Amino acid sequence: MNTFIAIVIIFGLLVFIHEWGHLIFAKRAGILCREFAIGFGPKIFSFKKNETTYTIRLLPLGGFVRMAGEDPEMIQIKPGYEIGLKFDEQDRVTDIVVNNKSKHPDCKVIQVEKIDLEHKLFVQGYVADEEGLVTYPVHEKANFIHDEEATQIAPYDRQFPSKTIPQRAMAIFAGPMMNFALAAVILTAYALIAGLPVDEALVGDVTDDGVAIEAGLEQGDRILSIDGENVSTWEEMTTIIQGSANESLLFQVERGSETFQVEMVPDERIGPEEQVQGVVGIYPPTEFNVFGSILFGFTTTYEYTVLIVEALGMLVTGQFSLDHLAGPVGIYSYTGEVAAMGILVLMQWAAILSVNLGIINLLPLPALDGGRLMFIGLEAVRGKPIDPQKEGMVHFIGFALLMLLMLVVTWNDINKFFL
Missing domain, CATH: 2.30.42.10 (PDZ domain)
Known part of the structure; x- marks a missing residue:
């Protein structure tokens, strides 16, 4: 039980800090962040604050920040559709009712002729009992109402692709960066508690x-x-x-x-x-020395980084085999052993895992932060972005391969610890 609690706390903290880095710098760049999630799969718990829905999901295998413009919008309205509109005091559209209009008797029903929710923000069409085309401005924070669930529209200037290369790169790099920062904070706290040698x-x-x-x-x-x-x-x-x-x-x-x-x-x-x-x-x-403890936190984080990078290099050159890698099962087992040694050893282990998460995410592999940074770098060199469909396919294939690697490593863990 102690192992499970330690795993939940450590991995929850590592994933939260990583995704929080993405969230903070994306919001600073003006990107609409639709969801901040810990875990994958079905939602267990969620609440919405400002523009972002915060969720905890069933499978504790990581997390994500869903930014507008990274994926195609799920709701698309084409000419000929009938939608319901609600307005504010300035006659701007605040809600676009996509279906179940009967549940919104106060909305104005319009047959769409033209609609632009990314640039000019308007909807144009025909309304019963009114002659000719009518055009209504759309509020930049208007919501789609689909199946009684509200989804905020994303004007182009709020989407990820609209931002500058440095802004996008920083929003992606911020996740791993926060893992290194977390390791330094944990190790500083360790030195303040245990003292400096x-x-x-x-x-x-x-x-x-x-x-x-x-x-x-x-x-x-x-x-x-x-x-x-x-x-x-x-x-x-x-x-x-x-x-x-x-x-x-x-x-x-x-x-x-x-x-x-x-x-x-x-x-x-x-x-x-x-x-x-x-x-x-x-x-x-x-x-006990505050300045020395801070220095210890940063220098030890650097030393852990060097050691892990060297180990990865040995893995690439064949000096290490996949048998030396630990997956979720192995990390769970090691965390149990470390937790039995006391809180100070557990703090050092958490710092090592945080550095490891930061480094792994910076590897130039599809589906990881490093892979996304690689595509942003290619865009900077080429002067134009890579085709989004091609980039998406590369990330999809990379994600599938990573899942395959995870299965192999997990099987090795099971053989090592239980068979």
Whole structure:
């Protein structure tokens, strides 16, 4: 249960921040954002605020911001259609009733001759008991009423394609950018809670079951030398300890004004790359510093980014296989293990996942933010946009391939963790 709660909170936060980045910068550019969704599939919960409907959907596999102009409008009115019109005090059309006009007896029924809801914003046609064509201006925020559900019209200047290349690129890039920003914030909070490591040969604390507590070491003790070799930094001290598993070491320790010696035999532990390391059960010293914590947040985010990019490079060159990738099942399992280690480790894991989500979305693959940025870049080079139908087909094929990759990775996860 704890794993499920941790997954819901972490992935909900990561997806929310990612999509919120798209939403904020799209709105700043003047784009009409029809929906802000967490998840895919059927709606579980929704509410509307201003122009945007906020929804939570059944399948927790990501999210999206539906911007006007990215897809063809679902409601199209052609000459000969009969529609109902409602007006404001300035005689501008505020509601266009597409069907079920009998439920709106106060609307004026018109047989459409011409209609423009993108540029000039008018509707022209014939009204019973009135001679000749009549023309009515349409409010820029008028609504279609179809099956008793209101959908705001999208004049061209509110659509995604009408914006400049930098505005569109920023609306797309903002999602991954916010994931990197979130990682930096999480890691800053981690440093403010846990403290920043200090590179001194001090005992920050001792574990409950290590040889250090058995030897009598306490928090604040300073290690002066090990086997006669002077040490002054945490790195110097731990290098000797890690290289001396199961070997007796003589520590000279300073505690206040007192100096004494203790003998310890570091326990054996398997470290990175299956190497045997020695441990005595002490934590590094820490300090609390707001500016240092902020710097730690940004520098560690950069380090995570470099590590993940290098891993992706190794995957492309064949040094990693698909077996090394983790899908939803694998991430769920790892998150359970991490959650058991405490909130601080879970915070680091959330930061890693956030950076990973940002990097993956920036890959120049169809259906991802990076693929959309690639098409915007091609438009900037060519001086004209790619045919929307061709671009849409490329994204559709890319999405299908990504889903196939997801199935393969998920199957590997199932084999790895359950079979």
